Amino acid sequence: MKITxxxxxxxxxxxxxxxxxxxxxxxxxxxxxxxxxxTYHATLSQRKVEVNIxxxxxxxxxxxxxxxxxxxxxxxxxxxxxxxxxSASNAxxxxxxxxxxxxxxLDNLEVMPKRKLLTIEDFNALFGEHKxxxxxxxxxxIQRPQDNEFQKQTYSGKKTNTLKAMIITHFLKTIPYISHCxxxxxxxxxxxxxxxxxxxxWFNDFNIHLDLGYLxxxxxxxxxxxxxxxKKSKNKPLSENQKEENKQLSSKRVIVEHSFAxxxxxxxxxxxxxxxxxxxxxxxxxVCAGLWNFYLAK
Numbered sequence: 001m002k003i004t005x006x007x008x009x010x011x012x013x014x015x016x017x018x019x020x021x022x023x024x025x026x027x028x029x030x031x032x033x034x035x036x037x038x039t040y041h042a043t044l045s046q047r048k049v050e051v052n053i054x055x056x057x058x059x060x061x062x063x064x065x066x067x068x069x070x071x072x073x074x075x076x077x078x079x080x081x082x083x084x085x086x087s088a089s090n091a092x093x094x095x096x097x098x099x100x101x102x103x104x105x106l107d108n109l110e111v112m113p114k115r116k117l118l119t120i121e122d123f124n125a126l127f128g129e130h131k132x133x134x135x136x137x138x139x140x141x142i143q144r145p146q147d148n149e150f151q152k153q154t155y156s157g158k159k160t161n162t163l164k165a166m167i168i169t170h171f172l173k174t175i176p177y178i179s180h181c182x183x184x185x186x187x188x189x190x191x192x193x194x195x196x197x198x199x200x201x202w203f204n205d206f207n208i209h210l211d212l213g214y215l216x217x218x219x220x221x222x223x224x225x226x227x228x229x230x231k232k233s234k235n236k237p238l239s240e241n242q243k244e245e246n247k248q249l250s251s252k253r254v255i256v257e258h259s260f261a262x263x264x265x266x267x268x269x270x271x272x273x274x275x276x277x278x279x280x281x282x283x284x285x286x287v288c289a290g291l292w293n294f295y296l297a298k
Contacts, residue, residue, distance in 0.1 A: 001062045002085035003069070018068035019265055019291065024298050025064070028105065033060045035105035056086035057094060067098030071288060074267030076274060096280070099287055106290035111297055113178045113289045116195075123202055126177065130170035131224070134209045134256040137188040138263065139164040142273040156184030163278065165285055166191050169259040174296055175289040181282045188213040193220060209253050227252070262292040 005025070008014050014022050033043075040047060044060050057063045070080055070091070077088040077095075084091065106112045117123045127133060139162040145151045154161040162184030168177040179195050186194075192214065196202045203223040210217060210228045218226055229249050230242040238246070264270040266288045275281050 001057055001066060003065070003083065005061060005065060017072060018065065019072045020068070020295055024295065025068075027298055028109075028294060029061060029064055031105040031109050032064045032101060035108060036060050036063070036101045039101055039104060056084070056090055063094065063098050064102070066094055067102055068291075070095045070098070071266045071268050071284065071291070074269075074271045099283055103283065103287050103290070106287065106294060109294060109297075111290050111293035113175050113286060113293065115178065115180055115286060117177065120200055120202060124205070127168070127170065127206065130172070131205070132207045132209065132252075133168055133170055133203070134253060134259075135166065135168050135192065135214070136211060136253075136256045136260070137164045137166045137191055137213070138260045139184055140269055140273050142184075143276075150183075153183040153185050158184075160184075163273070163281065164188075164191065166195060167256065167259055167289075169256055171255060172296070173255060173258050173262070174293045175259050175262070176293075178286065178289050181278055181285065189216065196221075209249070209256070211253065259292075262295075263288050266291070 003017075005022075008017060008022070011021055014020065014025065018025060020028070037043060044057065044063060048058070057066060066084055069084070073080070073083075075083065077091045080095075081088045081091040086094070103112065114122070114126055117126065139156060139158065142154060142161050142163055144161050145154060151161065154163065156162045156164070163181045164184055164186065165181050166179040166188070167175055169175055179191065182191055182194075198220045201222060203221055206223055207225040207227065208217070208223045210226070212229055212231055214228065215231065217223075217228065227249055229246045230238055232238045263285065268284060269288055273281060275284075
């Protein structure tokens with residue numbers, strides 16, 4: 001590969017290229033190497049000899065570096081291939097392999113977010129010690145789909161085509177839970193109801209912090225305390241006390257915005273998405289959330 005770890009000589013360069021420090025990279029590298037061997041029952045070098053073809057990537061270190069760069073820089077596959085000395089098709093294949101191994105490594109390190117919670121016991125085990133939960137949905141613009149029906153489903157209230165996912169976080173700013181991806185037309189509250197069956201007491205023991213996209217929450221769910229801003233209208237302007245309360249709530253809810261910003265550190269999740277496979281994008285957003293959790297833990 002054209003770019004190697006030897007080219008990254010300063011901490012600023014490490015963070016600019018892969019979103020973490022050199023020390024964090026090599027901590028992750030140990031888990032990545034083990035995950036690769038567990039997946040393929042051989043090292044990358046051994047597999048390269050076995051198939052007797054010329055590999056663009058020589059070892060697990062280069063594969064991890066390539067995978068993190070592909071997420072942090074968000075380049076097209078053609079540009080990524082030129083930067084790393086491989087064809088666009090090889091860039092696609094190597095990213096797919098790297099993401100799968102990286103997801104396994106992060107899971108082994110216990111920093112991957114949960115994507116689906118089926119029982120109250122699972123929910124309490126994940127959030128039990130954190131009584132204040134912040135929930136919101138994050139959106140990303142995508143290229144306008146050619147399929148007319150799918151185009152309608154992804155057209156959101158922001159007048160563009162998007163995909164969205166719901167995040168639940170807490171005061172530590174990690175992302176313990178992120179839903180699978182939905183089309184942008186789906187309302188944030190509808191997404192919540194799809195993920196959490198309202199017949200179950202998911203939030204009974206928690207303080208829930210929401211924005212105005214979740215008005216009517218208490219009509220569907222119960223919780224210990226609900227913190228949601230006052231809504232102003234043309235005929236009912238907010239009082240000074242209500243404005244102050246909204247300001248206080250916003251100062252706390254900024255936690256979830258920090259979590260969203262942590263995902264947007266990876267430009268593959270902040271630029272207009274050029275992938276056409278939603279399932280692959282779903283894998284990417286999960287791994288990026290896991291990388292943020294790893295970043296905070298290490």
